[in-house]
Structure formats: C-alpha cells, structure tokens
Amino acid sequence: MNRIAQGIVLVLLGAAALSCTVVSDLYLNYVQSAFRPFLAAAGVVLLVLGVVAIAVDLRSARTPDPAAEPGHDHAGHAAAGHDGHGHGAPRVAWLLLLPVIAVFVVSPPALGAYTASGAASGPPRESAASLDDLDEEEWGDPSRPREMELQEFVMRAWTDQERTMAGRTVRLTGFVVPNPEGEGWYLARLQMACCAADAIVNRVLITDEPEPPKDSWWRVDGTWVEPEGDIQAIRDHRFSVSEMVEVENPPDPYE
Structure with a gap:
C-alpha cells in the first residue's frame, strides 16, 4: 500500500467520523453525546492528514526520477527494490478499507x-x-x-x-x-x-x-x-x- 492509498484510508476514516457526528447523529449509537466535538475534531485531523499524504506523494511523483540521470547505479537501484526496501505493504493491507467502507454502506445499529x-x-x-x-x-x-x-x-x-x-x-x-x-x-x-x-x-x-x-x-x-x-x-x-x-x-x- 503506497502513500496515496494510505492517504485515501485516512480521508475515508475522517469522512466517516464527520458523517456520523456533523451530518447525522449516528455516533449516538456508540458513545454519549458529550463525545461529539472530540469525534468531529478527530475526523478533521484524519481528513487533513490524508489530504496532505496524498498531496506529498503526488508532488513526489512529478519530480525527476534519479534513476534516469546519467551515471546512476541502475543495478544497485534494482537490488534495493528487489530486497523489499522499495516496496510498500502487501496487498492484504487493502483489507483495511473494508471496515471504513462498511461505515458508509452498513451502519451498525445501537445495542438492543x-x-x-x-x-x-x-x-x-x-x-x-x-x-x-x-x-x-x-x-x-x-x-x-x-x-x-x-x-x-x-x-x-x-x-x-x-x-x-x-x-x-x-x-x-x-x-x-x-x-x-x-x-x-x-x-x-x-x-x-x-x-x-x-x-x-x-x-x-x-x-x-x-x-x-x-x-x-x-x-x-x-x-x-x-x-x-x-x-x-x-x-x-x-x-x-x-x-x-x-x-x-x-x-x-x-x-
């Protein structure tokens, strides 16, 4: 999972927290009403962090690749990527999106x-x-x-x-x-x-x-x-x- 994907997860988490507290009263199914401002603030922080992470990664993608410069050690660069240092988290990390999406699709009801x-x-x-x-x-x-x-x-x-x-x-x-x-x-x-x-x-x-x-x-x-x-x-x-x-x-x- 690259930085853009991590940023998307943070944005979705922040949006979920804000939708449950600002847009609706869904948060009352899980916590007392006194926690509303804290949950809303946490949602804003997650949203901002996610946007910043995406923006930083997009900006990095636009900068020239050092591997394309003359004299660059292509073999060493390939080796660094091959031994795992150049890779992100495994694909299973995308499963982290499932509980976030579930908040939007299936809202867990209050205890009954x-x-x-x-x-x-x-x-x-x-x-x-x-x-x-x-x-x-x-x-x-x-x-x-x-x-x-x-x-x-x-x-x-x-x-x-x-x-x-x-x-x-x-x-x-x-x-x-x-x-x-x-x-x-x-x-x-x-x-x-x-x-x-x-x-x-x-x-x-x-x-x-x-x-x-x-x-x-x-x-x-x-x-x-x-x-x-x-x-x-x-x-x-x-x-x-x-x-x-x-x-x-x-x-x-x-x-």
Whole structure:
C-alpha cells in the first residue's frame, strides 16, 4: 500500500467520523453525546492528514526520477527494490478499507434486545440521594402520568424504602425484550457511562399485556407493582400497564 492509498484510508476514516457526528447523529449509537466535538475534531485531523499524504506523494511523483540521470547505479537501484526496501505493504493491507467502507454502506445499529436479554439486571449506577422526593408538588397533577426515564424508575423501585412511588401513574419509554424464562416481557433501556461497551440494562417486567415485536419501541403508562418484602431483594420489578403506544426509535437510544 503506497502513500496515496494510505492517504485515501485516512480521508475515508475522517469522512466517516464527520458523517456520523456533523451530518447525522449516528455516533449516538456508540458513545454519549458529550463525545461529539472530540469525534468531529478527530475526523478533521484524519481528513487533513490524508489530504496532505496524498498531496506529498503526488508532488513526489512529478519530480525527476534519479534513476534516469546519467551515471546512476541502475543495478544497485534494482537490488534495493528487489530486497523489499522499495516496496510498500502487501496487498492484504487493502483489507483495511473494508471496515471504513462498511461505515458508509452498513451502519451498525445501537445495542438492543439481544444485548439486554443477556445482561443481568441489578442495582442502578447512580445514588438514590440524587432523586427528588415524590411529594405532591414534585409529582404534579395526580391525574396525569409522570414521565420518567427507566433508570430513574428502577432506582426508585430498588431504593425507596418509603415506597412513595406506589399507586402513582408513571410513563416509561423503552424497547421490547423477550423474557427468556417465558413469563411476560421486558420494557428496557440501556444506560452507558462512556460508550456502548459499558452499557448496562434497566428494565421492568410486564405480564399483563401481550408481547409486542422484539426491539420495537413503546411508550407505556402504568403503575409500579409494589412487591412484598424487601424491595432490594427483587430481581426484576413489575409494571402494570394501563395504556401503551408504539413510538419511533429515539435519536439517542441510551439513557
């Protein structure tokens, strides 16, 4: 692979990074929104380096070849090329272009039901101390559902020993995950601290509604099924549905 080819790879990598961050929100499938300026800056750097590499090689190609000058040692030049010093990387290096092209042709989707079904649910990452009290003023109109992120709902269900969420109507949005154990299905959302590689699942178990298609997104109104005994000993908290509406996939699928 000569310098022009290397420059093309850098240009394509830079263009891929810019297309995922500036042109679209595709980067949200892999990292948090805070990383957008860093990814865009990296794309610009790769693009500039690639253009510079191509320009330098093209300029070198226009300069006279020393081998054509009188008195040049053609045998030594040929020997240098023959022993490998005059050659670039092997042709297999062109395979480096495949993942770059794949970004443009096949955009990897965000993590979904496959990841969530294999992940074990557990206590949330954040501290319960960061949550507001669910008094009447904070809750708002009791006749209208309060919209919560799934991570907030799960955190309250696991940590609120006063059970102040009991009997209150909540609105959750997430995607459908089949229950491998066969009882009901999960409404889930993935939460990441940095990137998709460290994502954990927040989910609630729904048993009073038929299971929708896997990975479809739904807005669900209902109430927490208050468990008996220690709330922190519950593996998956249940949610009783009063109304559910299918919605479009959100631009940012993570919480």
